[in-house]
Amino acid sequence: MKSFIELLKKALQKANICVQEAVEDADLTIVNTAISVAPQYDYVRVVGEDIDLLVLLTALASTHSNVFFQKCGRGKTPDSYYSTTSINHKFSNELLFIHAISGCDITSALFGQSKNKFISLFLKHEELFNRAETLLNPQATTEQVAEAGEKVLVALYGGDPATQNLDDHSFVKAAAKTKFNLARLPPTTDAAQLHAMRSYHQVQTWLGNEKNLLKWGWMHTPSGLFPKKSEKDPAPESLLQFISCTSKKGCTNACGCRKTGLHCFLLCKHCIGQSCENPMPVILDNEFEEGDAPAPIDMVDEQQECEDIE
Numbered sequence: 001m002k003s004f005i006e007l008l009k010k011a012l013q014k015a016n017i018c019v020q021e022a023v024e025d026a027d028l029t030i031v032n033t034a035i036s037v038a039p040q041y042d043y044v045r046v047v048g049e050d051i052d053l054l055v056l057l058t059a060l061a062s063t064h065s066n067v068f069f070q071k072c073g074r075g076k077t078p079d080s081y082y083s084t085t086s087i088n089h090k091f092s093n094e095l096l097f098i099h100a101i102s103g104c105d106i107t108s109a110l111f112g113q114s115k116n117k118f119i120s121l122f123l124k125h126e127e128l129f130n131r132a133e134t135l136l137n138p139q140a141t142t143e144q145v146a147e148a149g150e151k152v153l154v155a156l157y158g159g160d161p162a163t164q165n166l167d168d169h170s171f172v173k174a175a176a177k178t179k180f181n182l183a184r185l186p187p188t189t190d191a192a193q194l195h196a197m198r199s200y201h202q203v204q205t206w207l208g209n210e211k212n213l214l215k216w217g218w219m220h221t222p223s224g225l226f227p228k229k230s231e232k233d234p235a236p237e238s239l240l241q242f243i244s245c246t247s248k249k250g251c252t253n254a255c256g257c258r259k260t261g262l263h264c265f266l267l268c269k270h271c272i273g274q275s276c277e278n279p280m281p282v283i284l285d286n287e288f289e290e291g292d293a294p295a296p297i298d299m300v301d302e303q304q305e306c307e308d309i310e
Contacts, residue, residue, distance in 0.1 A: 027105070028206060031056040038064045045070050052104060056206060058087045059095045091119065094132040096206050098122065100199040101135075101149060107199050108227070111259070112184050113156060121156055128152055128161075135200045138209040142197060142216070149196020150189055157186040166192050190230040198227060251276035 009019045022029040027050060034044045034057070043066040046053055054069045061067045061084045071080040091098065102118040103109025122128055134140050134148035151161035159168070166189045187195065194217045201216035214220070219228045245256035245268050255278055257264045263280045264273040273279050 025106075025205065027052045027056055031060055034067055035061050035064060038067050042066060043068060047072065050105075052099070054082050054086070055095055055099045055104075057082075057084050058092060060206065062092055091122065093136065094122065094129055096203045097132040097135045097199070100202045100206075101152065101196065104202065106202045108195070110153075110156075110187070110195075118156065121152075125155055128155060131161075135196070135203050136207070138204055138207070140200065145196050145200045145216075146193035149199060150192045152196075153186060153192050165189055188230060188232060190232045194228055194230060246270065247276070251278040 005021065009021065012019050020029060020033055030046060030048070030053060034046050038044050038061070044064075045068050046057060047070045049072050051071070054071070057067060057069055064084060067084055069082045071082070073079045087095065098115070098118050100107050102113065102115045122132075128151075131148040131152050134144050137144075140148075150166055154161045154164055154166060157166075159166075166186050186192075197215075197217035201211050201213065201218070204211050213225060217228050218225050245251065245258075245264060247255045247257075247268075248270050251258060251264050251268075251271055255264065255276070257268065258278045264271050264276050264278045268276075271279075
């Protein structure tokens, strides 16, 4: 791939086309390049399919009225054109925060929570703009970011940020419906705070402020950088034993256990935690020291099954 990129660069440069190679975030490189050359031309047009480009242009190039975004259409859908003021001006400052915490190329999205829902949330609760300001502040602490992010998510799931947190039992009960999928439950406080920290890091990266990845929700692994995992259980152990899936297709992406970050086990209706792709880790006998043994599994007479989404 690298050799192909080098060949492509040379071919374009030979045709007198200026080339820049993105080391990390390609969208940010494209937008910053457009901003840097804007004073030299009557207008600059950024062409692409990724709406992230429009978000970054709106937030970072708001003072450049001659920069436009052309979103390429597909099939019979024509191209669309946007200026840096096309998005509601009320969100121009907070747009990066909303984009990051609702899910972008770097941060994960919350299951069933669209960007439109986040925007509607901020239109309804303008006091949340103060929370967004925290993630725009380059001097914010991890504690401030974690608290601000959690309060926004409490409001997103219908709670009261002033009196509730994501681990509040009454809040979780209200967020759950009679028939629901576990993936639609709000994240735990620990998971939400890590998500907020990763969102903060991404916002600061867009703003040109370099932050230590390892301090803001990321960790090094042999395969590269990965999101840091929550150190707390998603629910009490007694409750986790009642969670199971009904997947008949190998427990891949549609598996209810997998979607909630759990391994399948004996109570799962069809796979019983064995004949699937999401089993409990196997612990070999030689991994135990003398006198040690695995903890016994408490069996229950009845199980509550979570509905799988195909």
